[in-house]
Amino acid sequence: MTTQLKKKLSETMPQLGEIYAQQGFFSPVSAISETEAKELRQDYEAAERELHGDTDRLALLKAYPNRLLPSFDAATRNRTLVTAAQEILGENILVWSAALFIKEADSTKIVSWHQDLTYWQLNDIKEVTCWLAVSSARKEAGCMKFIPGSHKDKIVPHNDTFDENNMLSRGQEISVEVDENKAVHAELDPGQASFHHGLLFHSSGPNKTEDRRIGSAIRYISATMKQETGDRPMVTQVSGHSDFGHFKVVPPPTGRLLEEEFELCRLDNELKKKLLL
Template sequence: MPKLLNEDQVTAYRERGYHFPIEALSAGEVAGFRRKLEDYEAASGGPIKAEMRHRSHVLFTWIDEMIRHPKILDAIEDLLGPDILCWNTSFFIKEAHDPGFVSWHQDATYWGLSSSDVATAWIAMSPANKVSGCMKFIAGTHRQQVKHEDTFDQNNLLTRGQEIAVEVDEAKAVYVELKPGQASLHHVLLFHGSEPNRSDDRRIGLAIRYIPTHLQQAVGARDWATLVRGKDNYGHFLPSYVPRRDLEPEALVFHKEVSEEQVRVLYRGTGKSAYRA
């Protein structure tokens, strides 16, 4: 029996490749998490940048708390089963009236994982709607991997500015409008993207990438993940650092090592050696 989603919602996810919304965080929780993010940004002199946007759960205790949130994990368990790893986290932030966008793409394209049995929980930390540049999905496009082309467009929030190299029917786009604290769930092969933020507020989203424990890194020499529920009887991933305090020295050293390895996987064949700023 499902823990959070009902059987019809699980079936719809399998057929469409997504489900939304789920009530993930309370108003107080999401406001507190946003405040912690923006306190860090104020202290560091500007918006969170480059490699700090990725695998942030090994750096900040409050993001480690988010990846373990029971409501989120209940929904993920309904889709992936009881043994769950958090493989990655990524911030997708569009400043107010910013030209940043996300082209139509499939997440799995450059990740190097051994299977497409991957689900993303995308947590809205500010209003995500058509004006602010919420995500948009194309239902049923999660059946197979398609070819992508790299653009490295400076306004594209993706690592390589990658975009799907087949025609996408925009008329079929489903806009994923979420209130702060709500989340969407999508399959790693689902066609999705988003438009620029035309609102007066930042559009802040945290994407949490969950995998079952049987997956492996098929391209990189090493990879890491955090066991967030159940048991890991496979040991395919090295255990990620779990922070006890925000930005502690040990976490920063670990994060640098992991980021360098991930960049080698994500940017393979491009000559790039660091995340874009």
Template sequence: MSESALEQTPECYRRDGYVSPLRVMSVDLAAEYRMKLESIQSMYSYDADATGILTWTAGIVLPFVGEIMRSPSLVDPVKAILGDDVLLMAASFFIKEPNSPAFISWHQDLTYWGYEDAAEVTAWVALTEASKENGCMWFVPGSHAQELVDHQDTFEEANILSRGQNITAHVDEADAVAITLQPGEMSLHHGHMFHSSKPNTSRDRRIGLALRYVSPSMSQVSGQRPFAHLVAGSDRYGHFQLLDLPTEVMADADVEKARQAMAMHEETNYEGATEQGKRRS
């Protein structure tokens, strides 16, 4: 990433609530990571529980995700926004299969995560192309300047979001921009950004890795201490339980931590819901 792109990142982020596209790895390296992911997925394809763990808590159980999430090409622009101390509190794959109806309704990420502040940035890394045809994300520039707005639960089957949550007010799609990415590029977005994505109508998978970075000052309203990895600087607060990076694919001890992380997240995420939706972030 060029010096000038890095310098412009905080201003652009403050103004628009997102920055995109930023190249964070080569097309070849993105293809290599895709191959790694798909070979691990095929090893666990018979096991829905393990597949859920490696999809939604990838940063705890997959060493190659540990490598991506602490890479300076991702962490430096995040530091330019959050400051020198940065934790990675979740890393999840958002995968849309070829010709699948899976979509994401208009939402703001921080709605159900239980944090008392908004010092959070999502880095969404494209391991495949993300295009209008295969269901890239759409952002409403400047919408992050609003506080959290009302959402309603829909629990729609094809909605990838756990509660199928949808911003209650009308979101005018004419105000939105398509966040198209080439493999190896990423977008950054604010936790209050209005965003959504449509189905994949292409013949290939669309694979994104969403990395949720936070400042260590962030804390859960409930007093819960979620797991996180320290990726830059230091943590002077102790609001999170710090984990070591994974060194082996789906090691038993890491899988156990991943289960605890999912359970903690579900407790927060489903607060006030009338039903439990999908088992995910």
């Protein structure tokens, strides 16, 4: 990292490491301009139109925007975001997923209280989610909310609610009491991001606005991590080296909506479904 970049980071994100360790999250981090966020959104929405009616490919696009759109791969490599991730995870960083969480305009969809690392069968907690706002994510749009310090509680019991309104695959929900009064809303403008710990209690409410709420949940992991099962999901490397051999490291996509990328995503998606507890 250049001295200049380090200086800029400490100016925009003073005490990131300290605050993150205390609260389990850090927000907001200004990563790209509103114009760049708008371009990212336009690229994604153009792809949605191009794939209109193809539910299989549309689902893959939502789950793997960084493999199917080079603009999203570039966003995962954004210097500010990667530098913030380095502060938390060290030098050797992979992107395990960058799936989109989209709440349509005027939608009742919610995300229940949960801890991310409950489900992914990773062998350690060296993971941080960077949620990059592609559109505005304010309280009324159902931005994420966090319980400060809850990442220190380790993994608590969760149950499956299978609530159709829940955006999590099985409506997974923390089954111990969560004190909503302690929740802090992470409101973000387009182009801003929040960083949250894999053990942090978090959730989000409905989108009561007339615009879609779109965010890319970039799961940065330390390359030293591995799947408990020994499987090697597809990842990209955004910092340091990845000589540990625990994942299938692929180069950046060379084009937009490439058929070979859809095939890779399809295979990885099957594996991820198997891994998801």
